Amino acid sequence: MPDNDPNVLRHRLGAAAGQQARSEARDVRVVAFTLNGESVQVAAPAHWTLLEALRYRLGLIGTKQGCDKGDCGACTVRVDGEAVLSCLTLAVMAAGRRVETVEGLGVGRPHPLQRAFDDCGAAQCGFCTPGMLMSAAAMLDQARAAGRTLSRMEIAAGLGGNLCRCTGYVRILDAVEQAQRELGGGGER
Amino acid sequence: MSEFRVLGRHHRKIDAMDRMTGVERYTDDLTLPRMLHCKILRAPIAHGRILGIDTSAALAIPGVEAVITGADLPTPYGIIPWTPDEHALCFDKVRYVGDAVAAVAAVDEETANAAVAAIEVRYEKLPVLDDPHAALADHATLIHERRKPDGSLVTNNISKRVELSFGDLDAAFADAELVVEADYRFHGTTHTPIEPHCALAHADARGILTIWSATQVPHYLHRELAKVLGLPRNRIRVIQPALGGAFGGKSEPFDLEFCAALLSLRTGRPVKCLYTREEVFLAHRGRHPFDMHYRTAFDRDGTIRGVDARTVLDGGAYSSFGLVTTYYSGQLLCSPYRFGAYRFDSRRAYTNKPACGPKRGHGSVQPRFAIEVQLDKAAVALGIDPIELRRRNALTVGERTINEFAIGSYGFLDCLAEVERASGWTERRGKLPRGRGLGVAGSTYISGTNYCIYPTDLPQSGVQICLDRSGRVRVFSGTSDIGQGSSTMLAAVAAEELGVALEDVRVLAADTDLTPVDLGAYSSRITLMAGHACQRAAKDLAFKVRSAVATAWDCDRSDVVLAEGQAMRLSAPETAMPIAEAFVLAEVEFGTLGATGSYQTPREGVHGDYRGATIGASPAYSFTAHVAEVEVDEETGEVQVLQIWAAHDCGRALSPTLVKAQIEGSVYMGAAEAVMEHHHTMPSGLRADGKRRDPGPGVAGLLANSSLLDYRIPTALDTPDITAIIVEHPDPNGPYGAKEAGEGPLHPAIPAIANAIFDAVGVRIDALPITPEKVLAALRARTEAR
Ligand code: FES
């Protein structure tokens, strides 16, 4: 069939985008930050996300990639205490910051959240769990700092950016409530 | 007191702590030295003939190590051996937007993406059939060019048709008190595990090809890889690392496993392929859209006289498990209620969309929606309480369903009673505030299929156990723990029989080189089948250990029990030794301690002998009942599912925490299918009358919502409160009486919600998903009719 036949489609995604990606790949930056309490330096392409740098350069595979576009929360880490999506954070943006991943949660012995997740059966496949734990840790720390005890509904809202496909969230909420009790919340609701 | 020491108690999952400390490795967490990255080029149109592929520009890019196309993998495959209609890379045609056309291996992902972008493909565009009725119409363009055994062309797009009839249906309808007749639509949903599919292949210098894959069927993948790659099976090793959810979405081979494997063979380097989230949506194999026409005949007292079901299944581009789905659409309907007569006619159409397949509750969630709403309509028409109507149609233990499945246990009545009580049904129904309502539904599901998907007399599951001098127990099993906790179940069975703590059992699973074959995590088969195999192997070893201890104590073997980390003498409980010492005595007496156990399904008395009688037959059936409470906003049409009470008869809960977790996850998933999720594509406008409506903007057949933002799965806030209730009616065919718990509890959620909406505001939404638009339209129509 000739190319000018209306039923013929010549399809090529186009090399331009790809070429650009490769030249970006050569623009390597060195970023220094604190990772789970230790100073690290990592060399990574300038367009790499913090998620890529953690997983593919620093070997911290505990942080998961579920969508790579900010929709699932599996990649949640803490930056200066705040829960952030590492797939939407460029590695260079971590420069000089304090980054915490699930590997840094409860070093030496499990964090109360990890123990509560284990007790309650809150992890099924466990793929959402590291992100869930980091969101929950940030939320509980903030509540404690404000002297507040979070209600179950507030916990559910706080985990609204972390999708879990296995549990129906029942045991996750149970576990966060249990950990909150153990950590000792603030005062009134 | 329970007769068990480990089973039936609260267990922590044996692998959970590693998963939540970031230690456990899922497939994408694995890297190998010199590893290449694979990316796959996908079709931009839903139906077309490939006229030519030019890969030269891709190969010219530095860092690109290999490019393959359909010509490199010409052998067709398919999970069902009778319908091999897929190629790893499209051979002659593309059949949906996203069909794989070429694959590249390059030094990094960026280069691989650049290479994919440089490939040029010429297509001849063909009409896009996105409507199953259009696909089934006379003279529709053929999506697959199939040959009959005599060589002639199959001239339709029917992927499978099943017609079965039981009892005298015409008589059942002739003098019925009530006939309920309606059309139902199930819309199509997908699994969306949070872990995307991923495969890593390594063809090593010894000539062994190892594939690590996020699959729930390592054994079937092993077979298909051998077939498509033309390699002997003993040269291929499939390993399933920790898996981040599956739900049926990883239960057949996918293009990435074949591509990574061939690219590794070609380059001699390890090759990884990780799907993007969009590719997960394209790979699909999710729940089929069904168009269902149901007629149901009732007596005045609510007895079901007959059911007549006609169904069109929208199969998408390939067969997948479709042959089974088509059977299941009718075969799994005949329980938990007794039907006086039954007929079904199900046709599965090929369409130019991502292929549908098995999603949790395979093939039976859709018809369950239809029948349970039919029952609700009958209850209203006859003035009978909907729970009572269901009770009146109960089966009994020892009975055979109208399609001749043998019912060995039946806890359905207790399930109904539990949700009736827990939800406050009797006191609250009809007295709730305006806009609130309660609805009930029931269901049944299989605990594994009686037959493997390929003909064989081999066991469906094998387990090997070794005892270590340290007191540890090693369990080797081909089972896939996909998050449901099958490894913990095996550990609990071994711990129970051998008297060790759960923590002292190590389970090595899903490695075709190191573990005995198990068919995989599908059809809710593992607890029943691998549970039996594990129990047998463990009992064999316990026998040896007790014998050796009895010799040492000079007592009868029956006087020795293994429990709580010790061997103890029953008649003299103060006589005891640590279990490790008991293992040592046994090893001295019998040599290295190992045993195998295997399981094959019963072949006698479980099903009829008509053609198709075996499909849907199971050693044991689970039962579930739900009550849903909803609140409908009559101003906006919005439905809030407030709570679901779910009672599930799992035979025996070997691990109650895990069973409850399965019930909760199932309920969540079902509720989401009712009111939130919809996997759908942009319309082509081509209809069954052969005419084309204006489809509006967009590429015909393009997935409309291929991200986790647009395909809306519930967050913690969207999920209703869930009360999971375990009902235990042990089945003689289950290990310790156990039946399934992972899929059955999903089914009633959808019809229970639909029925609750009727209870709340008096309108029926028979076409899913239940959207505010549909509810509002129904409310308006009702007001106008008044
Ligand atoms: S991977 Fe970052 S939000 Fe999904």
Ligand code: FES
């Ligand atoms: S535990 Fe599997 S996604 Fe949350």
